[in-house]
Amino acid sequence: EERAPWQLARDPAAGEQLDQTLASLVEGVRVLSVLLHPYMPATTERLLEALGAPDLEYESAVFAASGDGGAVVALEPLFPKRA
Numbered sequence: 001e002e003r004a005p006w007q008l009a010r011d012p013a014a015g016e017q018l019d020q021t022l023a024s025l026v027e028g029v030r031v032l033s034v035l036l037h038p039y040m041p042a043t044t045e046r047l048l049e050a051l052g053a054p055d056l057e058y059e060s061a062v063f064a065a066s067g068d069g070g071a072v073v074a075l076e077p078l079f080p081k082r083a
Contacts, residue, residue, distance in 0.1 A: 005022060028063070031063055033047045034048070034057075035061050046075060046078065047078060052071065052072070
């Protein structure tokens with residue numbers, strides 16, 4: 001909540017700070033996905049594909065290793081609700 005992206009999105013002057021905040025979030029999810037891959041392979045592969053970062057090498061589980069900051073693709077819920 002320190003950087004509150006939902007508030008930054010409302011302020012046109014905070015565009016660069018919002019970009020940095022969201023990029024940090026995506027990078028954290030990418031690193032965590034690589035580390036969780038041995039335990040949840042199908043889920044993390046879907047997530048990494050949506051992030052545009054399908055590299056599963058353990059060495060890539062370093063913050064800021066991907067570098068390009070590309071677009072994130074929408075995907076279906078990773079853990080859908082059970083009826």
